[in-house]
């Protein structure tokens with residue numbers, strides 16, 4: 676079976692771009708935000724399917740009509756003994772994400788909160804107990820990965836769902852597959868600036884930076900509790916020299932290096948992710964406009980937040996924060 680590479684990052688950090696870049700290697704297969712597989716299947720039936728709705732495969736077929744996912748779907752149905760893949764027969768979203776079912780029952784929210792705190796405070800056995808409900812989904816995920824593995828023949832499957840709790844559960848429950856982590860980090864000032872550039876008056880750059888600190892504090896403490904040393908990839912370094920950063924990952928996994936990154940999106944089959952996955956051509960370039968255009972006020976506010984809120988030593992080292 677294939678190993679799984681989990682890309683974990685804060686939102687808007689380029690995880691889809693990294694997913695398809697790593698997946699350009701012959702031994703690797705990109706799945707995008709794999710956590711939305713069942714959701715995309717259900718949605719493709721109920722909504723108008725097109726690029727804008729984001730509910731078509733990267734190859735532009737409806738998910739259940741895509742030649743690749745058809746193989747996966749048949750494999751899952753055979754393994755599970757089901758005729759149809761629905762939210763009921765094949766749930767895979769752990770702790771029910773908002774996008775999946777619009778209203779989350781109160782007990783679900785409480786369960787998620789309880790689980791989060793137990794993992795956060797390292798009460799592993801209690802956390803596993805609270806997650807009993809979720810075991811079925813983790814088992815389904817394992818079936819999904821196996822089916823992708825068989826259908827793609829790849830040595831490594833890349834999953835950019837970005838969810839650290841889902842990874843925690845997989846690591847604890849799914850002992851059958853090897854799970855690796857690539858921790859992707861993009862400068863929060865770059866994230867704040869692109870938020871302002873995109874949403875103008877409606878932008879919430881400061882809230883994004885607070886969220887960024889929370890995500891990496893939590894992620895690195897959970898990885899530490901699991902004794903996992905993540906492969907850290909700095910987004911800006913990746914944009915400067917994609918091949919060099921990709922080869923570090925391939926070296927780590929003892930896979931042959933690549934000379935020149937070339938991405939052909941029409942051959943990809945990502946379930947979900949950033950719309951960049953539909954672009955005919957992908958040009959990776961360093962975007963450091965924030966260095967000159969971010970207002971000094973916001974710049975100083977972000978520095979203040981990073982100094983007081985960022986606890987993770989791993990991430991502090993990247994940005995030389997004492």
Ligand SMILES: [Zn+2]
Pocket residue numbers: 732733734735736741742743744943944945
């Ligand atoms: Zn496809």
